[in-house]
Amino acid sequence: MSGGARDWIAAARQPLRGRIRVPGDKSVSHRAVMLGALAEGSTEIHGFLEGEDTRATAAIFEQLGVRIEAPAATGRIVHGVGLHGLRGSGQALDCGNAGTGMRLLAGVLAGQAFDSVLVGDASLSKRPMRRITEPLALMGARIDTGAQGVPPLHIRGGALRGIDYDLPVASAQVKSALLLAGLYASGWTTVREPHPTRDYTERMLAAFGWPIEYAPGHARLEGGHRLRATRIDVPADFSSAAFFLVAASVVPGSELHIDAVGMNPRRTGLLQALRLMGADIREENPREQGGEPVADLVVRHAVLRGIEVPEALVPDMIDEFPALFIAAACADGRTVVRGAAELRVKESDRIATMAAGLRALGVAIEETPDGAVIEGRAGKGVLFDRGEVDSHGDHRIAMSFAIAAQLARGEVRIRDTANVATSFPGFETLATRTGMTLKPA
Numbered sequence: 001m002s003g004g005a006r007d008w009i010a011a012a013r014q015p016l017r018g019r020i021r022v023p024g025d026k027s028v029s030h031r032a033v034m035l036g037a038l039a040e041g042s043t044e045i046h047g048f049l050e051g052e053d054t055r056a057t058a059a060i061f062e063q064l065g066v067r068i069e070a071p072a073a074t075g076r077i078v079h080g081v082g083l084h085g086l087r088g089s090g091q092a093l094d095c096g097n098a099g100t101g102m103r104l105l106a107g108v109l110a111g112q113a114f115d116s117v118l119v120g121d122a123s124l125s126k127r128p129m130r131r132i133t134e135p136l137a138l139m140g141a142r143i144d145t146g147a148q149g150v151p152p153l154h155i156r157g158g159a160l161r162g163i164d165y166d167l168p169v170a171s172a173q174v175k176s177a178l179l180l181a182g183l184y185a186s187g188w189t190t191v192r193e194p195h196p197t198r199d200y201t202e203r204m205l206a207a208f209g210w211p212i213e214y215a216p217g218h219a220r221l222e223g224g225h226r227l228r229a230t231r232i233d234v235p236a237d238f239s240s241a242a243f244f245l246v247a248a249s250v251v252p253g254s255e256l257h258i259d260a261v262g263m264n265p266r267r268t269g270l271l272q273a274l275r276l277m278g279a280d281i282r283e284e285n286p287r288e289q290g291g292e293p294v295a296d297l298v299v300r301h302a303v304l305r306g307i308e309v310p311e312a313l314v315p316d317m318i319d320e321f322p323a324l325f326i327a328a329a330c331a332d333g334r335t336v337v338r339g340a341a342e343l344r345v346k347e348s349d350r351i352a353t354m355a356a357g358l359r360a361l362g363v364a365i366e367e368t369p370d371g372a373v374i375e376g377r378a379g380k381g382v383l384f385d386r387g388e389v390d391s392h393g394d395h396r397i398a399m400s401f402a403i404a405a406q407l408a409r410g411e412v413r414i415r416d417t418a419n420v421a422t423s424f425p426g427f428e429t430l431a432t433r434t435g436m437t438l439k440p441a
């Protein structure tokens with residue numbers, strides 16, 4: 001998708017040092033565009049993620065008749081058309097690589113007076129959509145998928161009714177799709193989760209003036225209200241900061257400051273896991289920004305030890321496992337991950353992709369259906385062999401192996417890295433500025 005290099009060459013260089021800021025939160029940026037588009041009035045978004053995923057969502061709303069201005073990089077003004085102001089597009093709506101974009105949009109589009117087709121790239125076209133189409137069908141939605149329940153989604157818009165639904169998997173995307181459909185439904189939509197997930201949809205609906213009841217693991221709203229434009233300040237994405245938290249933890253001599261990172265507790269499970277492993281990460285200047293907790297993080301190198309990752313942390317660090325696997329490989333002793341089968345249906349099968357890459361760099365790792373057992377290499381001198389790993393077009397895998405390479409015996413070639421631009425534009429430049437060695441192959 002991006003014009004960037006497809007492969008990287010990364011190598012060991014020096015400690016990570018300095019003060020950085022990572023781009024805006026992907027989850028918040030998607031939702032800000034969506035709710036801004038459906039609101040009455042103009043919503044200002046500050047700190048918008050200029051990634052391919054979130055730009056794809058903005059482009060789709062433009063295709064549906066919403067005017068969106070970009071007065072500055074990371075700024076957007078979304079001129080909302082109101083709940084019923086979208087216009088159907090004769091063309092397919094391309095979500096690119098973004099599962100969040102597609103699943104949340106399906107909820108919005110199911111309740112429209114027009115039909116839509118949602119398509120995605122090769123990775124998204126393999127991802128499971130029945131988790132949303134089945135509960136949306138209970139609401140009266142008519143959505144056809146490809147064989148095996150994968151995209152494209154052919155959505156015939158129409159009347160919806162509220163449901164009371166227990167999510168079988170902890171998924172903020174599924175929860176959000178149902179809540180967004182619930183805006184258009186008659187009566188109440190209630191969603192319960194087996195474990196609380198990120199609550200940005202709930203918080204943002206409230207900020208846009210929609211009455212909603214929510215608590216961890218539970219949300220409930222009634223159709224037929226209005227969204228009123230507001231200002232959204234997007235915090236820096238904890239999931240992007242995560243790569244630097246791990247990199248500075250494992251590279252000896254590092255001390256890195258990461259400013260104004262979003263600290264929503266449903267996102268910061270990795271911080272807890274790393275601390276259990278012995279990481280030295282300090283939170284400074286905790287404060288609120290646009291209704292979200294943020295803090296400056298200071299991370300110093302520390303000797304990590306292997307742990308059994310508490311299963312209760314899994315949903316709060318679901319996007320951070322590729323980085324955690326690298327930390328585990330650098331630790332002293334064994335790390336065990338369980339209860340994380342969802343990793344198999346992310347942008348790639350993250351258990352299989354990480355296992356293949358780690359093995360290629362000399363790390364002993366055993367895959368299990370819902371996790372992995374990783375033998376840490378601390379005490380074995382050089383932590384990773386030189387070699388070649390394939391990210392399978394998965395942004396988070398590519399960035400994770402760039403960290404591993406900083407501790408390798410020689411150069412590591414990382415294949416298929418262009419999709420890093422979906423979530424972290426400028427990663428290469430920022431990583432290089434901290435002291436990492438990373439260049440296009």
Ligand code: S3P
Pocket residue numbers: 026027028100170171172173174176198318319342
């Ligand atoms: C997201 C929810 C998570 C996460 C994804 C973003 C969101 O997905 O992995 O990167 O913004 O709601 P699931 O809901 O599939 O767990």
